[in-house]
Amino acid sequence: MKRLQLAVRSIALVFVAELSLHAADAVERPRIVGIAEVSLFVHDLEKSRTFYKEFLGFDEPYSLKGENGAVSRTWIKVSDRQTIELVPEQATGTDRLNRISLQVDDAEAMRRYLAARGIKAPDAISRGKTGDPNFSVRDPDDHVVAFAQSTPDGWMWREQGKFLPESRVSTRISHVGLLVGDLEAGLGFYRGILGGRETWRGGANPNVLTWVNVKLPEGEDYLEFILYAALPAPNKRGGTHHLCLEVPDVEKTKATLMARAARIGYTREIEIKTGVNRRRQINLFDPDGTRVEVMEPNTVDGKPVPSSTARPPSSRAPAL
Numbered sequence: 563m564k565r566l567q568l569a570v571r572s573i574a575l576v577f578v579a580e581l582s583l584h585a586a587d588a589v590e591r592p593r594i595v596g597i598a599e600v601s602l603f604v605h606d607l608e609k610s611r612t613f614y615k616e617f618l619g620f621d622e623p624y625s626l627k628g629e630n631g632a633v634s635r636t637w638i639k640v641s642d643r644q645t646i647e648l649v650p651e652q653a654t655g656t657d658r659l660n661r662i663s664l665q666v667d668d669a670e671a672m673r674r675y676l677a678a679r680g681i682k683a684p685d686a687i688s689r690g691k692t693g694d695p696n697f698s699v700r701d702p703d704d705h706v707v708a709f710a711q712s713t714p715d716g717w718m719w720r721e722q723g724k725f726l727p728e729s730r731v732s733t734r735i736s737h738v739g740l741l742v743g744d745l746e747a748g749l750g751f752y753r754g755i756l757g758g759r760e761t762w763r764g765g766a767n768p769n770v771l772t773w774v775n776v777k778l779p780e781g782e783d784y785l786e787f788i789l790y791a792a793l794p795a796p797n798k799r800g801g802t803h804h805l806c807l808e809v810p811d812v813e814k815t816k817a818t819l820m821a822r823a824a825r826i827g828y829t830r831e832i833e834i835k836t837g838v839n840r841r842r843q844i845n846l847f848d849p850d851g852t853r854v855e856v857m858e859p860n861t862v863d864g865k866p867v868p869s870s871t872a873r874p875p876s877s878r879a880p881a882l
Contacts, residue, residue: 589678592668596781599663600805601647609849614638619729639725657796658852659803661706669695669711702747732807739804742787745874763869764838771872791875800851812842
């Protein structure tokens with residue numbers, strides 16, 4: 563009898579587990595249409611505003627002020643759907659990346675979807691400082707990933723077509739670079755759960771994998787995983803944690819930047835290089851050392867670059 567009871571209990575547990583899996587599958591993933599925002603910690607807000615506005619040519623549609631009337635947090639507008647948020651640092655010598663935000667068409671549906679798949683999500687969405695519904699989770703590398711929905715109550719919706727000057731060097735954030743220690747876990751989250759699609763692998767060394775690009779499911783924006791053997795110190799991550807601005811012609815962009823550099827005191831080299839991905843690019847650095855990559859969308863010869871078959875430096879994930 564006891565053996566029968568144990569058998570029945572085992573069958574019941576399996577049945578419950580299968581029901582849970584079916585319940586999770588029944589929660590449909592809402593659309594993820596692209597990168598909405600990159601939020602950066604900055605040491606000197608005024609210097610950072612000068613870099614992004616006067617050097618890169620963007621406008622500042624929305625900001626918050628402290629008790630003394632000075633700007634305490636601000637948003638730099640790249641396009642009608644993308645911004646760069648500048649937030650005063652919480653401590654010196656820390657990672658400059660605060661979070662990335664992905665735009666979804668239904669924030670509450672995304673919260674339920676992630677919770678159904680075992681991702682620790684808040685019990686409810688909230689209204690951000692910009693007025694749009696959003697919530698945040700953490701990815702396998704502890705990066706904060708927010709999911710935001712644009713609504714008529716938010717200032718981005720209300721300011722469509724505004725604060726988009728001709729002076730801006732780019733109209734799109736094409737990707738964000740993230741340090742990833744475990745490729746298998748990272749792909750499990752961004753590809754397996756969020757529905758992204760891996761598009762390319764590359765390596766600075768032919769024998770070691772360095773970059774993995776994962777395109778967001780319902781858009782053209784992507785995330786660039788940057789793999790490592792040893793995690794850089796927080797104050798050394800500015801060259802790896804980065805954002806990429808797409809431009810049609812880096813030669814013209816360089817000429818624009820060179821004309822503005824002296825005016826804001828930008829003294830770092832402005833040099834055009836061709837990356838391993840065979841795209842021309844310029845690496846710029848904001849006052850905190852965060853890299854802003856300016857890159858053309860196509861390869862120099864119009865031909866695709868084959869993916870690397872090398873193994874990750876310290877990941878359990880298999881090579882292609």
